[in-house]
Amino acid sequence: MSILRNQWRELITNKKLLISVIGVLFIPLIYSSVFLAAYWDPYGHVDQLPVAVVNTDKGTTYEGKDLHIGDDLVKELKKNKKFDWHFTTKENALRGLKNEEYYMVVEIPENFSKDASTVMDKKPKKLNLIYHTNAGRNYVGAQISDKAIEQLQHSVGSEISEQYAEVIFDNFGKIAKGLGEASAGAEKLNNSLKDAKKGSKTLKENLEKLAKSQIEFNKTGMDPFGTAFNTLNQKIHELDSALGQFQEKSGQMYNGAKQLQEGMPKIVSGLEQLNEKAQTVKQFENAISPEKIAQLESALSHAEKAKKEIGRISDDISKLENALKNQNGQVKQIIESSDFLTEEQKAALLKQVEQKTGSIKLPELDRLKAQIPDGSELPDLSDIKQKLNELKQLPGAVNKLYTGSQKIQEGLNSLTNGLGAYNEKFAEARNGSSKISEGSQTLTEKFGQLQDASGKLQDAASKLAEGATTLDEGLGKISKGSGELSNKLSDAADQTGDIQAGEQNYNMFSDPVDVKGDKINQVSNYGTGLTPYILSLGLFVGALMITVVFDVKEPSGRPESAFGWFLSKFSVLLPVGILQAVIACTVILLGIGLEVQSIWRFYLFSIIMSITCLAIIQFLAASMGNPGRFIAVILLVLQLGGSGGTFPLALVPKFFQLIHAALPMTYSIAGYRAIISSGDYDYMWKQAAVLGGMAIVMMALTIIYFWWLLRKEKMEEQPA
Structure with missing residues (x-):
């Protein structure tokens, strides 16, 4: 020790x-x-830290209100004692930053408020709050400035949000009115949709009927009509063929009548001679000598020949008359069955034909023919006197025969002229028949297209009926949804109209979050x-x-x-x-x-x-x-x-x-x-x-x- x-x-x-x-x-x-x-506690003395503020904001208008965020920020900073704020020009501020008179320069640009008003634009612009620090001279001061600018950014953001909130809440009244109008419109829409629903139901029923009736029409209408139309088309072709044949026969008839007309003068001439002979017979009827008898026999021989000639002519006339009657019947039948003549035209044409053919009558010729005896029946000379008596009647008969031949001549002339006009009109009728045939062919083609279109119409009607059913169901859903929309819009209008915003609401909108830190082991400084x-x-x-x-x-x-x-x-x-x-x-x-x-x-x-x-x-x-x-x-x-x-x-x-x-x-x-x-x-x-x-x-x-x-x-x- x-x-x-x-x-x-x-x-x-x-x-x-x-x-x-x-x-x-x-x-x-x-x-x-x-x-x-x-x-x-360096952060407890930042109120002594000099910071320069440069405000170049020019302001703007937003929703009808003047917006000067830069000026508002300056006012707030003047109340803020966290820093030693100096409000100056940009030139002085930057010079002071270099000389360490200021530790930070806050610059509010000229378009600060204008950019804030673009919040509802398609491409809004963020606000740029520019700050300058000089970390090379004092790093800690720069760090403190960074913290300060963050707080300033939050403050500016809250201020802008509060102004936005004020504008938004001011517009809630307009929104409520608009929602009310929208609700009324939705109610009208709902009523209209109900009417449309009824109409769509009727449309669906009618379209279903249309589809069914179209099927029935195809069965009971189109098919029989197609059969009838084919028959009509066939008859039109037969008519056209018959008209051709009739035109050919009428030509032959016209030629025969022409020949008869040309032969009639010879008959008339012979009758004239016969008449003269009859007069001669009358003159010498009392003074007949044997020689006269011989002459008479000779004359009788000639008369026999004339009788034969008359008989032949009579046969020709009979044949002509029968042919005319047959042709007259066919002409009447054609005229009556024609679909291209009116009833008045048919009646007029039938009357004309009747008039032309009715005047042609040959009874006298027949009687004359019966009175002329043939060669085997000529009497003997003993009967001459009796026959001469009969010859007395010969001139009158010859005169009647002559007169009848004149009428025949006139009738033949009229018949020939009528047949000529008839041939011309018949040619026109034949031309019309050809056009009818061509039109029938076209109609046949169009009828085929009509049948195709009818089938398509049937398919379309069925699809329309199905679509109408879907439409009816969709309109039902839309009607229900529009009713709900109207109710919701009405509720929204009521709720929006009840919003009454004040300063606290604006503040809540701009700064909705209060950070409550639960700091374990709190450190005071x-x-x-x-x-x-x-x-x-x-x-x-x-x-x-x-x-x-x-x-x-x-x-x-x-x-x-x-x-x-x-x-x-x-x-x-x-x-x-x-x-x-x-x-x-x-x-x-x-x-x-x-x-x-x-x-x-x-x-x-x-x-x-x-x-x-x-x-x-x-x-x-x-x-x-x-x-x-x-x-x-x-x-x-x-x-x-x-x-x-x-x-x-x-x-x-x-x-x-x-x-x-x-x-x-x-x-x-x-x-x-x-x-x-x-x-x-x-x-x-x-x-x-x-x-x-x-x-x-x-x-x-x-x-x-x-x-x-x-x-x-x-x-x-x-x-x-």
Whole structure:
């Protein structure tokens, strides 16, 4: 224990050493308090941070209202005391930023309000709030400015949203009116759809009837009509053929009548001669001589010949008369069956034919023919007188015959002329018949098309009936939906009309979210959050500085044991470390105003950290001297980046993440955070245990080193 007393005697008697040790007691205080005091609450003084504002907004109109967001923002900033706002020109602001008169310049562009009014356009433009910082001159100031501009952006956004909300709520009345009109229109639509539903039902029924009637029409109408039409077409061709034959026969009849007309003059001439002969017979009827009888016989012979000629002519006339009668019947039949003549035309034409043929009568010729005897019947001369008496009647008969021949001549002339006109008209009729035949052919083709169209019409009618059924069902659904639409629009109009918006509603619309943070282990300010890191650094630096003014290796006397040697040195380091921790903690608590969860734990944990730092640095300085102190400085630097005192461990490089668990400050910072903020004392004691373990290991290594030196010294003192 003598070495322990000697160590303390040396410290007390050596004023230079004592003053140095006393000065070292305040190293952690100076380091931590100065740093923390300077940066204890920098964000609490941003109201002193000069910021320039440049407003070039020209404003605009929106929904009939003037919109000057730039001016409104300037008014809000003048009320805002978070920064030291300076409202100036852009030129002065940028010059002040370069000269560090301002830490940030906020520029409101000239189209700021105009861009805000494009919110309902197809391509709305975002508002550009321009800010300038000079991070090269002051990075932290630039970071604070970034935070400030975010708040400013939120403020501007809320202001714009509030104005939008006011316009929107003002339009709710118009919307409600429009919804009411839409509801009325929907109701009218519903009524119209009901009528349309009824009409579609009637349409469906009628279309079904149409489809059925079309099928029935095809069966009972088109098919029989097609058969009748084919028969008509066949009869038209037969009529055309018969007209051709009739035209040919009428030509022959015309030629025969022509020949008869040409032969009639000869007959008339013969009759004239016969008449003259009859007169002669009359003149000499009383003076007939044998010679006359001979002449008479000769005349009778001629008369016989004439009779035969008359008989032949009579036969021809009979044949002609029969032919005319037959032709007359055919002409009448053709005229009566013609579909191209009116009833008046038929009657007139029949009358004309009747007139032309009715006048042709030959009774006298027949009687004359009967009166002329043939050659075998000529009487003998004994009968001449009787016959002469009969001859008395001959001139009258001949005269009648002559007169009849004249009428026949006239009738033949009329017949010939009538047949000529008839042939002309018949040619026209034949031409019309040909056209009828051609028209019938065309009609046949069109009838085929009509049959095809009728089939298509039947298909279309069926499809229309099916479509009408679908339409009827769809109209039913639409009618139901339109009724619901009318009711919903009416409800919407009522609800929209009930909306009464005020300032609170506008504010709710513009800033609907209030962020309520449930912050675990609340930290009041920047300095409080930084204290674990800065205080740990201060204690480590204080431990390092004690080894500079106090020799932690050389004993004050001859040590008897390694433990005694260690104890003599550590007996000085221990109170120094305790005092360093107590002084620093007291000033931070009372002077700077740190608030902790447990004061005594805060003191105790600081003492444990201080002892751990002294144990580590004592071993390094005692075993290696200045190189050991250099290693301690390197360890200090490594702890600046690897202990997690500033940024989260996940954000630092991988190397610092790897050495994080081996650094003393890692555990001291974690323990301080538990004491200052969270109050998780179990976690704090775990960190204290790790630090205590490190201190014990370092003390043991120092004792072993001292033991090794004593053993080496004893071995050197033994005689060879």
